[in-house]
Structures are given as structure tokens and as C-alpha cells.
Amino acid sequence: MVSTGQLVVRRVRNSDSQLAFRCRAVHTLTGTTHESANAARIYVTAPRSESSPRVPEVESPVRVQRGTTATLLCPAQAYPTPTITWYRQENGVDLPLSTLNGMMGGGSRRAGSRVKSTGAVFTILTAEDADTGTYSCYANNTEGVAVLQVELKVVSALSVRVTPPVACGGRRGCRASHLRHLSYVKLGHLTCVTSGILEI
Structure with a gap:
């Protein structure tokens, strides 16, 4: 599983x-x-005869939380059994993952150990924002080739930091979940810094 x-x-x-x-x-x-x-x-x-690969459509985009495992599937069907190769699109070009291990995860040296491809199953351990992108699976046998593209979106929780700190029910330093509306009595400037990806 x-x-x-x-x-x-x-x-x-x-x-x-x-x-x-x-x-x-x-x-x-x-x-x-x-x-x-x-x-x-x-x-x-x-199998009654040789057949070229075909890959049914899969759910896309696949959304995962940052820090969790991302799994992409390529359920190719063919005879003889097809060889599955995974690629990532960079500037509209499919590049083999072996050439991208140093680039994935923001250049992390450990990126190669986070990326695992076992035939039809492609896994990214501890997904990072930089892993967001389009991945292609090529299913190839002696009869032909089929390509499936899957978009991966790595999302992170939205957080808000307001400076100067604002009291939230006796607490200082509001989190996004505490903010219903914001009233500030003194004249001055408020700076709101957000991080994370908000999808509506």
C-alpha cells in the first residue's frame, strides 16, 4: 500500500x-x-498477443502537505511488460530524474535519497516546496511507448505574523487560526508577514 x-x-x-x-x-x-x-x-x-502500452488517466494534480510523502502512480498495461521511466519537466523539457537529484528540494544534497522510483510507483520522501512540478512517466515495450503526465503540488499551512505583536485573548503573537478581525487602537504601522501556500 x-x-x-x-x-x-x-x-x-x-x-x-x-x-x-x-x-x-x-x-x-x-x-x-x-x-x-x-x-x-x-x-x-x-495475454493473447503483444500490445503497446496504455496508461489510464490518474488523479491530477496530486496535492500533498510539505514534509509528508508524495506518491505518484503509473498504472501502465501492456504485453510484454513495459519498462517504466520517470521524468520531471524543466522549462518544458522532460529530464531524467537521475540528472535532477541535485536540483530537487532546493539543491539539497540529500535529495537523491528522498526520491525513489520502483517501476510504476514514484515516491518523494519529505516533500518540499521545490518538488512542486509536472512529472512524466514513460511506459515502453517492444510494441511502443505511452506517456502520462501528473502534476504534483506541495502545499504548506498558512501562517501569519503581525508586527508589532498583537494580543489575542491574553496571548501575544497571533496565529492565523486566532485572527477573526484585528483592531489596533494606537496610530502606527502594522506589518503582516505570511508564509505557506493558500489554495482557494
């Missing part, structure tokens, strides 16, 4: 068609458990 909650089964065998899968979600605060009403099954079919 990947960080998005999707189930990925690698190296499918005929015996997998006898299995049934259910999703169970546990609420992190209350501990309440919910299980999917219907079971999912894998239908294994033998």
Missing part, C-alpha cells in the same frame, strides 16, 4: 485472482475503524 492509501500489487500471479482485498481506515484521533463494504478482486488474464 502506498501513502495515498492505494494498493499496488507487483508481479501478479494467477493465484492472486483467488484473493479478496478490503480497505480498513482508522481515525487517528478517535481510533474509530471503518472497513469497505465491498471487496476488491484481481482478474488475471493471459
Whole structure:
């Protein structure tokens, strides 16, 4: 299972068609458990002939919180089994991730260890703002190639800092969640500094 909650089964065998899968979600605060009403099954079919890759559309853009794991999927179907290669768009050009490891994450030296590609599953550990962009998966076999583009958006919580500090119910230094309206009695200047990405 990947960080998005999707189930990925690698190296499918005929015996997998006898299995049934259910999703169970546990609420992190209350501990309440919910299980999917219907079971999912894998239908294994033998290929009748060679076929070029095709990749169904996936959810895009994929939004993740900064600091969490970002997972992109490329569910390509073909026979023979296609080779999956991931790229990132830079200035409209698809560049192999191997050439970008030093650039991702704002030039972090550890960027290479944050990026993992295992066939159809592409993972960025501890996603950073600089990881936002368009990623392409190329599925290639002897019969042809298919390309899927997925947009990744790394978002961060909005925070607000007002100077000089403003009292919020006895506290100094308001957070965005405390601000309903702001009244300031003395004449002067207020500076509001925000950070994070706000999407409406």
C-alpha cells in the first residue's frame, strides 16, 4: 500500500485472482475503524498477443502537505511488460530524474535519497516546496511507448505574523487560526508577514 492509501500489487500471479482485498481506515484521533463494504478482486488474464502500452488517466494534480510523502502512480498495461521511466519537466523539457537529484528540494544534497522510483510507483520522501512540478512517466515495450503526465503540488499551512505583536485573548503573537478581525487602537504601522501556500 502506498501513502495515498492505494494498493499496488507487483508481479501478479494467477493465484492472486483467488484473493479478496478490503480497505480498513482508522481515525487517528478517535481510533474509530471503518472497513469497505465491498471487496476488491484481481482478474488475471493471459495475454493473447503483444500490445503497446496504455496508461489510464490518474488523479491530477496530486496535492500533498510539505514534509509528508508524495506518491505518484503509473498504472501502465501492456504485453510484454513495459519498462517504466520517470521524468520531471524543466522549462518544458522532460529530464531524467537521475540528472535532477541535485536540483530537487532546493539543491539539497540529500535529495537523491528522498526520491525513489520502483517501476510504476514514484515516491518523494519529505516533500518540499521545490518538488512542486509536472512529472512524466514513460511506459515502453517492444510494441511502443505511452506517456502520462501528473502534476504534483506541495502545499504548506498558512501562517501569519503581525508586527508589532498583537494580543489575542491574553496571548501575544497571533496565529492565523486566532485572527477573526484585528483592531489596533494606537496610530502606527502594522506589518503582516505570511508564509505557506493558500489554495482557494
